Amino acid sequence: MxxxxxxxxxxxxxxxxxxxxxxxxxxxxxxxxxxxxxxxxxxxxxxxxxxxxxxxxxxxxxxxxxxxxxxxxxxxxxxxxxxxxxxxxxxxxxxxxxxxxxxxxxxxxxxxxxxxxxxxxxxxxxxxxxxxxxxxxxxxxxxxxxxxxxxxxxxxxxxxxxxxxxxxxxxxxxxxxxxxxxxxxxxxxxxxxxxxxxxxxxxxxxRSDPPPGGQALRHWRTGLASAPRSMFDFPTREPEEPRFVRHGMDSPAAAVAAEALAARHGVTTSSVLTVACAALLGAVTGHRTVALQLIVSNRHHPRLGEMAGPAAQDGLCVVDLGDGTFADALRHGHRRTMATYRNGHYDPALVLAAWRAEAWRRGADIDLDAFFNDVRHAGRWGSLPKVDPEDPAALAALRGRTRTFFVGAYPAVKARIFFATGPAPSTCEFYVLVDTAFLPGAVAERMLTGLEELLVRAVSEEVPLDHVAKIAGLDPVRRPEGWTAIGRDWVSLPETEALLRRVCGPGAAVVAEEAGDAGTRLTGYLVARPGLDTPGAVHGAVMRAAAGRTDVLAPHHYVLCTAPPAGAAGWPGCPRLAEGDGREQFPRNEPLGKMT
Amino acid sequence: MLRERVAELVSKASGGELAVADILTADCSLPALGLTSIAYLRLIDLLEAEFDCDVDIDGGYLDTLDGLVEHIAGQRK
Known part of the structure; x- marks a missing residue:
């Protein structure tokens, strides 16, 4: 060589x-x-x-x-x-x-x-x-x-x-x-x-028997079941060229504020930054439950700590921000981030299988393309300026040193948003990359200044999570009429119905119904035909057609009828050939979506 | 004794950066004392190995030495 x-x-x-x-x-x-x-x-x-x-x-x-x-x-x-x-x-x-x-x-x-x-x-x-x-x-x-x-x-x-x-x-x-x-x-x-x-x-x-990573696999399964199917379940936009845009920030004030918050709430600065990013992302995308993949170094394992070679894996962190303040979210979010860092060593093939199984059950690809990476040495800043964070004037003066800058734009990145620290020990060096097919490139820069604003504000006052978007200067995404919240997911009902019609024939219909404690459930009505004569076959076809999309959700229940009704409202009364959720048989060997 | 031993393990997990005496007398949380995320994770592994217990990271008692000691004592009953 x-x-x-x-x-x-x-x-x-x-x-x-x-x-x-x-x-x-x-x-x-x-x-x-x-x-x-x-x-x-x-x-x-x-x-x-x-x-x-x-x-x-x-x-x-x-x-x-x-x-x-x-x-x-x-x-x-x-x-x-x-x-x-x-x-x-x-x-x-x-x-x-x-x-x-x-x-x-x-x-x-x-x-x-x-x-x-x-x-x-x-x-x-x-x-x-x-x-x-x-x-x-x-x-x-x-x-x-x-x-x-x-x-x-x-x-x-x-x-x-x-x-x-x-x-x-x-x-x-x-x-x-x-x-x-x-x-x-x-x-x-x-x-x-x-x-x-x-x-x-x-x-x-x-490759030993039994392999390590059992607990991490359980962590992933729980996280997959509780994560939104995507943080990006809203209409796409015309992407910029190149599509992925990255901005950076150098803010000693954000670092000093994050340290003050960490000390006050008994958490780490890594958790402060993670939860702040979750709050910003949740505020923009309209989610109270935020799923981030954290890059887990896995170096707390003694032997991996000594090894030269890649050891990092992605860990799933689902943070329920709740209805309270940023400080409330910090305390809960810290435990979630620690649990994520503890459960980052697993067999990727087993996690991928669990991921696909959850997608099949949920009726949508599980898109987890929101990332956070803390690359600071030992997860902290080593030499921050000596400024009293409780002194608003001193912190305000320190903000005079903040600068933001454009880093670059790229044609292809496997992320819709990527938050990352830099290694600098004396300032909060921070980066945000966004996929402009979903968010304008300028949002990356506003997220950086918004991060600083959120952290500095939280030092001197309680910040309700409802106020995060306004404080950060971020515009929440707008979902047009026809989008509805189903559990943790936002779904376009017109697009879902259009998808069902494309798969099952022009007369098919999707009806959203309140189902008590289960919340809103979608029922898909269609006329059975060869190849699409069982709920399972229909679900498989819908999942294949929906691969990679963040706007549609497969019906929770399929009703296969013998003939179409006279009008769309007549579907529930049609003679039924078969019905069910179609989820019984998970096609283990069939790639269903873009989940790797 | 248990409190002292847990403090020793906290010190070990920090790579010796935190002194046992400081950990025992601290009136603040362990992160406020300077325990980093990675040291935290090392600590949990050390505690589980030494006391043959499961430390539930979502339990909310990880912030302080006394919280950890109480949790481990409870698991050993």
Missing amino acids: TVSPAAAPPGLSALPPRVVEFRGARGGQAGLTWGQQGIWRSTRWLDDGDPYFNLAWTLPVTGAADVDAVLRAVGRLIERHETLRTAFVRDGEGGGENGGRDTVQRVSREGRLTVGVYEAAAKPMSAAKALAAELAATGFDYAGELPIRCAVVCQAGRPRAVALALSHLALDGWSLNIVAAEWPRLVAGEDLPAPRWQPLDQAAVE
């Missing part, structure tokens, strides 16, 4: 590249770990060669190390961490679309890495950053290429920095910290003890 270095960017002159040969303690092959499967699935969402998930990174070289010493350190690093010599290879049928279960991780015991060497005229760290970005601008060939590209940047012949591009399949943020801690010691020639846990070891544990 080898790779060629990139051409020299401006300000750098290329010296002859070098080759690092490495030989690790072992090689081997195994199925993907659950954490690898998570990243793998995300990469499959993009076109081959898309560099979106590449990590550009630089490491300084201090002391008197020469190029040979730096290259030796690079070699030791690759030898130590099997994830840096792992390829992801198709193993069997399936086209790579089933979450990585037809793909294996293959660890090469030995190999070679071509490393570029450059001389910088000035500012070697800046030059290395530019070089790293260039190295990361091309997607990795996961099957045929090492997941690391590397170049050494020198000044006056002495190495000053190493520019790296890394595949996210090999390393995540936590792993980068592991490598960063080892790097100066490796450059100094220190002999470090071998890592105790590698992805091959993790894969073996995850």
Whole structure:
């Protein structure tokens, strides 16, 4: 496995590249770990060669190390961490679309890495950053290429920095910290003890009998049953070009306010940010129950804490905001976020099966494309400005330092909204990405300023949840006539009826009826015909036609009649051939929607 | 004894950042003392392993040392 270095960017002159040969303690092959499967699935969402998930990174070289010493350190690093010599290879049928279960991780015991060497005229760290970005601008060939590209940047012949591009399949943020801690010691020639846990070891544990993750699976099942089927159950709009828009904010005031709220209510700042995002999203979308997927690092497990390699998985967090204040929601939401972080290690295939089963039962795809990721080191800020949050004037003055900025726009992202912190220790560095097919791009920026406003206000006054949209300057989405709330879900009855007619014939009808404690229930009336002669067959056809939609809901009950009535109002009196909910037989092997 | 042992485990979960003496004398919640989310999760794993109990994370007693001690004592009866 080898790779060629990139051409020299401006300000750098290329010296002859070098080759690092490495030989690790072992090689081997195994199925993907659950954490690898998570990243793998995300990469499959993009076109081959898309560099979106590449990590550009630089490491300084201090002391008197020469190029040979730096290259030796690079070699030791690759030898130590099997994830840096792992390829992801198709193993069997399936086209790579089933979450990585037809793909294996293959660890090469030995190999070679071509490393570029450059001389910088000035500012070697800046030059290395530019070089790293260039190295990361091309997607990795996961099957045929090492997941690391590397170049050494020198000044006056002495190495000053190493520019790296890394595949996210090999390393995540936590792993980068592991490598960063080892790097100066490796450059100094220190002999470090071998890592105790590698992805091959993790894969073996995850395939043990019984496998871990039972409690997490139960957490997912409960969450799936209580989550809205989508936070985006409202009319779509003409998307902007490119479709996904990301804005950022740098607000020390939001961080100081979040810390004050966390201390006052006995929760973590991570929970404060999560619940604030849930409140903003709920205010815009008209939901009191909000479902977010939290990126769970899973590093509290001791062995995963030591492993270089991806370990994060998505955790389901369903927060019932309630009818009270933001402070009330914080206390409840904190427990939900902690439960989510505790239940983030699971077999993705089992969760996917539970997800599909719940969709079949509910009568709609369960769209959970709202995410929150807290990437701060140890989940906190380390060096915030010393400002008394109880002093309104001081907090107001601090807000003078807030700035918001446009980050970028992208054609394809597997999210409808994505909240994320940045790693900055001295400010609330925060990002919001929105899918403009649902919300205007400007909402991303308003959510950021709204987040700050909500947190700062909540320090000095009780904020009723009803006031969040107004305080944040956000316009709640409008649902035209014909949309109705059914349980936690908003449904377009005209679109649902149109869907049933398309599937079952032009005369079919959907009737919404109050059914006591069960709330509003939908009954679908239709004339039976070959292939659509049982409630189960009709439900399957409706679910297939509704895949990916967030505006329709399959009827809770189907009534199959022998002939149509004279008028639409006559359906309930028609002679019935069969009726039922159609949910008895879940088609296990049939993909019903876009849920991966 | 139980209170001291739980305080030791809180300290261990924090990676030694929180001192046992400070945990025992704190008049604020554990997050206010500086226990992070990840340390919390480590703590729950440690408590379950040591006391062979189930810590229900939704229980609402996780905020303070005494709440945790009370919960564990209740589970051991």
